[in-house]
Amino acid sequence: MTRVIGLDLGSSRLKASTLDGGGNPKIIPTPSGEMYMDSAVYIAPDGKVLTGIEARHMGLMDPGGCIMNAKRYLDSNKVLCKRGKERRAIDFVQIQIETFAAWVESQTGEPPKLVVVSIPANFRQDKRENVKLAAERAGLQVLLMPHEPTAGVFGAAVYERGDGVAVIIDVGGSTTDVTSAKIVGNTTQILTTNGLEKMGGIDFCQRVVDWALQAYKQQHGQLPSQQEAPLFYQELHERAEQAIHALSRRTETHIIASHNSQMVQVNLTRDKYAQLIGEDIGKIMDCVQQNMTDAGITVDDVAEFLTIGGPTLNPVIDEAFARRFNRKPWANVDRNFAVVYGNSILGRMELERQGHTVSNDQGCALPPLAYAAREVSAHPIGVAVVGKSLRQLFNSVLLPKGTPIPSTQMGHFQLAERGQTDVLIEILQGPERAPKKDCLLLGHFDMSNLTPVNDRPHPLEITMRHDKNGMITVEAFDPITNVSGDLQIDYRKDGQKDHAA
Numbered sequence: 001m002t003r004v005i006g007l008d009l010g011s012s013r014l015k016a017s018t019l020d021g022g023g024n025p026k027i028i029p030t031p032s033g034e035m036y037m038d039s040a041v042y043i044a045p046d047g048k049v050l051t052g053i054e055a056r057h058m059g060l061m062d063p064g065g066c067i068m069n070a071k072r073y074l075d076s077n078k079v080l081c082k083r084g085k086e087r088r089a090i091d092f093v094q095i096q097i098e099t100f101a102a103w104v105e106s107q108t109g110e111p112p113k114l115v116v117v118s119i120p121a122n123f124r125q126d127k128r129e130n131v132k133l134a135a136e137r138a139g140l141q142v143l144l145m146p147h148e149p150t151a152g153v154f155g156a157a158v159y160e161r162g163d164g165v166a167v168i169i170d171v172g173g174s175t176t177d178v179t180s181a182k183i184v185g186n187t188t189q190i191l192t193t194n195g196l197e198k199m200g201g202i203d204f205c206q207r208v209v210d211w212a213l214q215a216y217k218q219q220h221g222q223l224p225s226q227q228e229a230p231l232f233y234q235e236l237h238e239r240a241e242q243a244i245h246a247l248s249r250r251t252e253t254h255i256i257a258s259h260n261s262q263m264v265q266v267n268l269t270r271d272k273y274a275q276l277i278g279e280d281i282g283k284i285m286d287c288v289q290q291n292m293t294d295a296g297i298t299v300d301d302v303a304e305f306l307t308i309g310g311p312t313l314n315p316v317i318d319e320a321f322a323r324r325f326n327r328k329p330w331a332n333v334d335r336n337f338a339v340v341y342g343n344s345i346l347g348r349m350e351l352e353r354q355g356h357t358v359s360n361d362q363g364c365a366l367p368p369l370a371y372a373a374r375e376v377s378a379h380p381i382g383v384a385v386v387g388k389s390l391r392q393l394f395n396s397v398l399l400p401k402g403t404p405i406p407s408t409q410m411g412h413f414q415l416a417e418r419g420q421t422d423v424l425i426e427i428l429q430g431p432e433r434a435p436k437k438d439c440l441l442l443g444h445f446d447m448s449n450l451t452p453v454n455d456r457p458h459p460l461e462i463t464m465r466h467d468k469n470g471m472i473t474v475e476a477f478d479p480i481t482n483v484s485g486d487l488q489i490d491y492r493k494d495g496q497k498d499h500a501a
């Protein structure tokens with residue numbers, strides 16, 4: 001019997017889930033009894049590591065040692081902290097996952113081995129790879145990495161509401177994802193996924209902080225610098241976040257912070273908050289519209305709109321939605337936990353698909369679930385086939401956005417030059433015919449000592465696969481020389497290969 005644990009690696013809050021006696025997802029509380037853990041990691045000057053609320057509090061005193069949302073920086077190899085040793089975003093995510101593993105063990109009596117970790121739908125390939133790597137370094141096996149809104153669809157049991165199209169909007173701490181899904185019988189088919197990589201509660205909080213700082217400046221003439229008053233800035237962030245939370249139940253609240261006896265006090269109403277984040281909300285609504293356009297549907301085709309994620313607890317997002325689309329979104333699930341619940345359900349479905357019997361938190365066997373999920377890719381992936389002198393500078397997409405996952409596609413290419421004996425194949429994330437410089441370089445691939453062909457085009461077959469986690473593998477075959485080669489992902493080696501040169 002196999003057990004799987006769900007992990008929502010939120011940029012603000014980590015959540016863990018298992019399956020109860022009836023096979024329903026349930027939260028695994030943290031050792032201190034909370035339903036989630038702050039994603040903060042703090043490294044003390046002596047190198048000691050703290051996580052969760054303790055880390056967040058230490059971050060108030062000593063912001064230089066605290067990383068709040070490491071997941072956001074997973075596409076970079078930049079050293080984020082040098083205390084004890086040099087640590088990059090991937091190291092911080094590893095610490096978070098180790099913390100999660102210890103928390104699950106303390107609550108369930110068993111260390112987790114197999115996990116389902118959801119990721120933002122718009123996550124670039126390098127970020128996906130780094131989440132998996134961080135989990136493996138923490139000693140866990142990743143069964144599945146569903147897109148967060150796809151997990152949300154299952155966590156909110158959208159499939160139980162009958163056939164039809166549902167659009168799910170997940171506004172998190174730092175990312176926003178929109179997914180449309182078609183439910184037919186027991187199958188949930190994801191139609192398309194869009195996202196805003198940097199949009200969420202952290203940004204909304206910043207708008208409120210900026211507004212309060214403006215008030216401080218008006219009152220006291222000038223602002224203290226960040227270096228001079230780190231505590232003032234951290235405190236203001238905390239207060240602004242508390243005020244935003246309070247506004248989900250009240251229509252008005254206060255923010256007070258002080259520096260050197262100079263105080264700032266502002267009244268924040270829900271309407272003012274809506275105004276401050278109005279531009280952000282507009283972008284989220286545009287993203288919903290784009291998703292429906294990409295899926296080839298209109299508002300009238302959608303049976304249900306569902307909003308999940310912490311910031312949607314404040315009614316301003318649903319209200320803006322109702323104004324723009326003339327429809328009221330719903331959430332029949334705790335909006336904080338839809339994603340992590342979905343991870344447990346999808347983990348169960350995947351294990352059953354692999355022929356395993358799934359066990360609940362009591363170690364008892366669960367009967368098979370009668371549901372199926374079909375996921376699609378969020379980014380177009382293609383290749384540029386490069387010769388010695390003549391370079392193909394554009395992306396030829398092999399796996400368009402929206403390709404079912406898993407899937408395999410083969411493309412026929414020709415070497416650029418007559419008599420060519422070496423070829424460099426570059427794997428690119430970006431739209432069809434996009435210039436290479438505008439694409440993300442995922443990896444490359446050299447083939448050499450090819451038999452030269454002078455009298456006709458030299459064919460090359462390139463096969464690209466998406467595995468069940470959206471990971472890419474590529475093979476090229478030269479039928480003239482009868483050799484093949486495999487992709488070498490290179491972003492792990494230099495870590496910050498952001499764009500193809």
Ligand SMILES: Nc1ncnc2c1ncn2[C@@H]1O[C@H](COP(=O)(O)OP(=O)(O)OP(=O)(O)O)[C@@H](O)[C@H]1O
Binds near residue numbers: 174200246314
């Ligand atoms: N009642 C509330 N009203 C408004 N915002 C809230 C409320 N509760 C939590 N939030 C905000 O929600 C955010 C966290 O939401 P959530 O847990 O969905 O994000 P996450 O999963 O950690 O992030 P992401 O999905 O972007 O990785 C924080 O910015 C927090 O301030």
Ligand SMILES: [Mg+2]
Binds near residue numbers: 008011148172309339
């Ligand atoms: Mg989230």
